[in-house]
Amino acid sequence: MRNRLASAKPKGRRPDYLASLVQLPRGRADDADRLRRLQTLTDAALAHLDLEPLLASLLARTREALEVDTCAVLLLDEETQELVARAAVGIEEEVERGVRIPVGRGFAGRVAAGGVPVVLDDVDHADVLNPLLREKGIKSLLGVPLSVGGEVLGVLHVGSLTPRKFNAQDVELLQLAGDRAAIGIEHARLFEAEKDARRHVEQMQSITDAALAHLEVDELLSELLPRIRDVLAADTCAVLLLDESSAELVARSAVGIEEEVEQGVRIPVGHGFAGRIAASRSPVVLDDVGRADVVNPILREKGIRSMVGVPLLVGGAVIGVLHVGSLSPRRFTPHDVELLRLAGDRAAIAVEHARLFEAEHRARQRLEHVQAVTDAALVHLEVDDLLAVLLPRIRDNLGADTCAVLLLDEETGGSELLARAAVGIEEEVEQGVRIPVGRGFAGRVAAEARPVILDDVDSADVFNPILRQKGIKSMLGVPLLVGNAPIGVLHVGTLTPRSFGPADVELLQLVAQRVALAIERARLHEETVRLDQLKLNFVAVASHELRTPATSVYGALATLEARTDLPDETRALLQTTAFQQADRLRRLLEQLLDLSRLDADSIATQPRPIVLQTVLASIAGQAVPGHAVELRVPDDLAAVADPLVLDRIVSNLLVNAVRYGEPPIVVSAEQTDRHLRVRVEDGGGGVAEHLLPHLFDRFTRGQETGGSGLGLAIARAYARAHGGDLLYERMQGGARFELVVPQGTVTRPG
Numbered sequence: 001m002r003n004r005l006a007s008a009k010p011k012g013r014r015p016d017y018l019a020s021l022v023q024l025p026r027g028r029a030d031d032a033d034r035l036r037r038l039q040t041l042t043d044a045a046l047a048h049l050d051l052e053p054l055l056a057s058l059l060a061r062t063r064e065a066l067e068v069d070t071c072a073v074l075l076l077d078e079e080t081q082e083l084v085a086r087a088a089v090g091i092e093e094e095v096e097r098g099v100r101i102p103v104g105r106g107f108a109g110r111v112a113a114g115g116v117p118v119v120l121d122d123v124d125h126a127d128v129l130n131p132l133l134r135e136k137g138i139k140s141l142l143g144v145p146l147s148v149g150g151e152v153l154g155v156l157h158v159g160s161l162t163p164r165k166f167n168a169q170d171v172e173l174l175q176l177a178g179d180r181a182a183i184g185i186e187h188a189r190l191f192e193a194e195k196d197a198r199r200h201v202e203q204m205q206s207i208t209d210a211a212l213a214h215l216e217v218d219e220l221l222s223e224l225l226p227r228i229r230d231v232l233a234a235d236t237c238a239v240l241l242l243d244e245s246s247a248e249l250v251a252r253s254a255v256g257i258e259e260e261v262e263q264g265v266r267i268p269v270g271h272g273f274a275g276r277i278a279a280s281r282s283p284v285v286l287d288d289v290g291r292a293d294v295v296n297p298i299l300r301e302k303g304i305r306s307m308v309g310v311p312l313l314v315g316g317a318v319i320g321v322l323h324v325g326s327l328s329p330r331r332f333t334p335h336d337v338e339l340l341r342l343a344g345d346r347a348a349i350a351v352e353h354a355r356l357f358e359a360e361h362r363a364r365q366r367l368e369h370v371q372a373v374t375d376a377a378l379v380h381l382e383v384d385d386l387l388a389v390l391l392p393r394i395r396d397n398l399g400a401d402t403c404a405v406l407l408l409d410e411e412t413g414g415s416e417l418l419a420r421a422a423v424g425i426e427e428e429v430e431q432g433v434r435i436p437v438g439r440g441f442a443g444r445v446a447a448e449a450r451p452v453i454l455d456d457v458d459s460a461d462v463f464n465p466i467l468r469q470k471g472i473k474s475m476l477g478v479p480l481l482v483g484n485a486p487i488g489v490l491h492v493g494t495l496t497p498r499s500f501g502p503a504d505v506e507l508l509q510l511v512a513q514r515v516a517l518a519i520e521r522a523r524l525h526e527e528t529v530r531l532d533q534l535k536l537n538f539v540a541v542a543s544h545e546l547r548t549p550a551t552s553v554y555g556a557l558a559t560l561e562a563r564t565d566l567p568d569e570t571r572a573l574l575q576t577t578a579f580q581q582a583d584r585l586r587r588l589l590e591q592l593l594d595l596s597r598l599d600a601d602s603i604a605t606q607p608r609p610i611v612l613q614t615v616l617a618s619i620a621g622q623a624v625p626g627h628a629v630e631l632r633v634p635d636d637l638a639a640v641a642d643p644l645v646l647d648r649i650v651s652n653l654l655v656n657a658v659r660y661g662e663p664p665i666v667v668s669a670e671q672t673d674r675h676l677r678v679r680v681e682d683g684g685g686g687v688a689e690h691l692l693p694h695l696f697d698r699f700t701r702g703q704e705t706g707g708s709g710l711g712l713a714i715a716r717a718y719a720r721a722h723g724g725d726l727l728y729e730r731m732q733g734g735a736r737f738e739l740v741v742p743q744g745t746v747t748r749p750g
Helices: 016-023 028-047 051-066 106-114 168-213 217-231 272-280 334-379 383-397 440-448 502-520 522-562 568-599 612-623 643-660 689-694 711-721
Strands: 070-077 082-089 100-102 118-120 140-148 151-160 236-243 248-255 266-268 284-286 306-314 317-326 402-408 416-423 434-436 452-454 474-482 485-494 608-611 629-632 638-641 665-672 675-682 725-731 734-742
Touching: 051 070, 051 082, 051 151, 051 168, 070 168, 082 106, 082 151, 100 106, 106 118, 106 140, 106 151, 140 168, 151 168, 217 236, 217 248, 217 317, 217 334, 236 334, 248 272, 248 317, 266 272, 272 284, 272 306, 272 317, 306 334, 317 334, 334 522, 383 402, 383 416, 383 485, 383 502, 402 440, 416 440, 416 485, 434 440, 440 452, 440 474, 440 485, 474 502, 485 502, 522 568, 608 612, 608 643, 612 629, 612 643, 612 665, 612 675, 638 643, 638 675, 643 665, 643 675, 643 711, 643 734, 711 725, 711 734
Parallel strands: 629 665
Antiparallel strands: 070 082, 070 151, 082 100, 118 140, 140 151, 236 248, 236 317, 248 266, 284 306, 306 317, 402 416, 402 485, 416 434, 452 474, 474 485, 608 638, 665 675, 675 734, 725 734
C-alpha cells in the first residue's frame, strides 16, 4: 500500500550529524519552548483523519514553529519515482502548478534520495531543480525526509525570504515535525483507503439493490445505469444486449448517450469497441476515443474522450456489453475496471433473471388469455350464451376487430358451416351465412382441419362477400376440433393489414380447443379445465416466487465461486445476501408444503383441551419476538383446539400485523354461542379496499415488504381444516382478523 523508493534508503540510526544535535546544551526556557512547539505539531498530526485538512493544519503550525516564510510537503508518486507537490503555505504555486521533482534531482530530490536532512544556506548558488524557489525569492531552505518504518513517503521543507543559517535545533525540530507528519500522513492514507473500501461496498450494494428490485428488463436497466454511471463518476453509461440470431449487439438502454437506443444502434460482434469486448469476453479501455477503432459514430459525435467496457457474462456465455464513458480525457484505472466488472456481474445476472421473468410473464399472459376464455366457457352451458361472452374476449385477446364462430350444421350432414355468433361482423349471423365445407376461407379451414391465414383478403378466394363488404383486410381462422373431428371454425379479422404470426396462431388454437370442448362437453369440461388451469396458474406464480430468492442465492454464490479475488467486504456482503435469500427460500418452501398438504387433505387436526392464555402467549413470543403484543385472554379460559393449527393461524396473523399494521397489536379470545373466537387486531390503516375481494387468495400482497403472499391463504385453509373459518373485519383505525372454531362443552380449569 505504501509507496517505495527505487533507490536504497538508510535505515537504523540517523547520521551522526543529526544525532549530535540532541546533545547540544540548552537552557530550560529553550527546552520548554521546544516542547511547546513540538506539542503543537503532534496535536495537528493526530487531530485529522483526512489528508487535506491534516496537511493544511500541519504546515501552518510548522511554519510558525520554525519562524519561516514558506512550508511545503511533496509526496512520492511510486509509479513515476517523482515527488509531487501536495500542500504548501507561502509557496502555494508549487501545488497550483503541479510541481514534480524526480528523486535524486534538485533540492527535494536529494532529501528523498538520501533520506537525510539537507540545508541550503544560499538558494541562489545552489542546485535547485524547481525554478519557483528562486521566483518566490527564497534565500535559504531546510528539508527533511518523511519516513515511516525506514521508507520515505515524501519531503517536508521550509524556506526563508531572508538569508538564514538554519542551526541544529532547527534541523532537529523540523525532523521531529517530519516524523509526526509522516505518521499522520500514513494514518490519513490508511483511513482514506478504508473509506474507499467502505464506499466501494456501499456502491456495490446500491447496484445489487437495484439489480434485485426489478423484474422487467427496461425498468431494471433504467434504474441500474444511472447508479453505475455515478459509481464510476462517468458521463455516460450504456448496455448493449446480444442478438444471437444476427450475432450483433443491440443498444438496449443508455444514460448520457440515449441516441444509441433511439437510433437502434447494432454492433457486429468482433467489430469496434463493444464488439471487441463481446468477442474477447474481457474488458477494453480506450484512453483516447478519437484515435481508436470505433464502429459507432455516436461515440465521437457525443464528444466522448475515454471509455471502458466489460462483457456481461452468465455461465461463461456473453449476453451483452456494459460500457461507461467520459466527456473529458481520463485514464481509467484497474480499480475502475474491477468496479465495472463487479457491476457487470450484477447486471448480467439481473438481466438474465429479468429476461426469464419476461418470458415467463408472456407465457403466463397467454395462459391468462386462455384462462379468460376458459372461465367464460365454464360459466355458460348454453351455446348461444357461451359464444356471446367468448367472442368479445377472443377478439380482444388477439387484438383483432372481428371474431366469429361457424358450426357444422348437422341437418345438412356436416356439409355446411352455419354462422352461429359474431362480433364486429354480426351480419354473418343476421343473414344466416352458410359456407360449404371446402369452399372459401372458412370452408378450407374446416376441410383441412388446420389454421389458414389470409394476409390480404382482397386478393384471396373468399366465398362470403360480407368479409369484403366490412372492409376486412387480414384474417386468421382455426378449426374447432373434438378429438380429430372438426365441429366448426373460429376466425378473427382486422380492418387494417396485419401479418398474423405463429404466436397468434398458437393462441387462437388454444382458445379454439377450449371453445370446442365447451360446446361439446360443457359439464365435463367445466370441472377438468378449472382444476388444470388452477394448477397451471399456481405453478406459474409459485415458480416465479421461488425463482426470485433462488436467483439471488445463485447470483451471490456464482460471483463468490467465479471471483476469488474479491475484497473481504464484498465477499462478506455476498455471503450475507446469499444467507438471507436462502432463508427466504426456506420459508417459502415450508409455506408451499403447507398448502400442498392442505390441498391434499393430508393434514389431520388433533384437537385437545388447552389453556388459551399460555398457548397464545407462547405463539406470540415465538412469532414476533421483540414486538409488543397485548394479550386480552382470561387466565382460566380453556378450549378444545389443535395447538399446531392455532400456532399456524395466529403466527401468520401476528406476522402480518407487524409487517403491514401499526401498534398496538392485541390478541384476544372468548367463547360465545358454542364457538371459540380468537382475534388479532392492530392499529394500522387496515386492508386496502381493492384487496378485499382477493384478501385470502394465494400470492396476494398489499405491499412489497418481503412477504410471500401465502400467509392468509394458509391461515384460512388451516381454519377450515379445523372445521372453522377465518374472517376479516375493518375497524375504525385498524384491522381485525377473527378465527372462529366450533366448540363442544368446555369446562374451565379448576
